Amino acid sequence: MVRTEISLFLKNEPGELAKLSSLFFEAGINIDALTIQDASSYVQELFKARGKSIKRIASVANYNSIKMDSREFALIRLLVDNSDKAIDILSKNEYVFDIMPVIAIELENRPGTLAEVAEKFGKAGININYVYGSVPSPDAKCLFVFSPEDIDLAVDIFKEEINT
Numbered sequence: 001m002v003r004t005e006i007s008l009f010l011k012n013e014p015g016e017l018a019k020l021s022s023l024f025f026e027a028g029i030n031i032d033a034l035t036i037q038d039a040s041s042y043v044q045e046l047f048k049a050r051g052k053s054i055k056r057i058a059s060v061a062n063y064n065s066i067k068m069d070s071r072e073f074a075l076i077r078l079l080v081d082n083s084d085k086a087i088d089i090l091s092k093n094e095y096v097f098d099i100m101p102v103i104a105i106e107l108e109n110r111p112g113t114l115a116e117v118a119e120k121f122g123k124a125g126i127n128i129n130y131v132y133g134s135v136p137s138p139d140a141k142c143l144f145v146f147s148p149e150d151i152d153l154a155v156d157i158f159k160e161e162i163n164t
Contacts, residue, residue, distance in 0.1 A: 002155060003032075003104045004083040005145065008090065008097035009073040012038070020076075023093060029086050033079040033104065033145050035132040077132070079104060079145060101151050103158060106141040107133075114144065117158075124157050126150050 010016040017036070024031060080086045083099070090097050107113045114133075121128055126148045133144030148154040 001104055002101050002151070003079050003145070004099050005077055005079055005102040005147070006083065006086060006090070006097055006099055007075065007077045008095050010076055010095075012072055012074045016074075017076075020095075023089050024080065024086060027085055027089055028082075029089070030081040031078055032081055033132065033134070033143055035077050035145075037075050077130075077145075100147070103146045103148065103151070103154055105144055105146065105158065107144055109135050109138060109140060109142050113142070117144070117146075120157055121146070121148060121154065124153060126154055126157070 010020060021031065079102070087097075087099065105117065107117065118128070129147040129149060131144060131146050133142050135142040146154070
């Protein structure tokens with residue numbers, strides 16, 4: 001199904017994830033999926049991508065400074081069961097965040113399932129910007145979150161999977 005992913009930066013220090021998740025807990029919001037990465041790797045990839053496609057957004061000296069500063073933050077991407085309420089809470093608490101549509105698909109937990117889905121993206125010529133997923137137990141289905149370059153085409157290709 002098409003879901004709203006929330007991306008935000010948190011200070012990379014003890015207790016910050018607890019503060020964020022406590023805000024959601026107090027509001028009765030469940031986190032369905034979550035990935036956290038060091039923001040410096042995100043900045044590094046952004047810098048490389050900008051260098052390939054358009055003029056760099058910063059000089060090498062400025063980039064190195066940005067990279068050092070970004071180590072102080074973590075990039076969090078998450079899906080929640082009530083995006084509107086979560087967005088309201090994040091705004092009221094002055095978090096810096098962005099939202100974007102992603103595709104969340106429940107997959108059978110068996111070898112080759114992810115390969116089948118990735119092959120569909122590839123055959124349709126859709127690049128996957130990133131993907132994350134997990135499974136609670138060997139007998140349960142997996143939840144995978146895909147960020148495709150062309151969300152509309154991906155939705156059309158995966159109608160059956162995302163409507164289940």
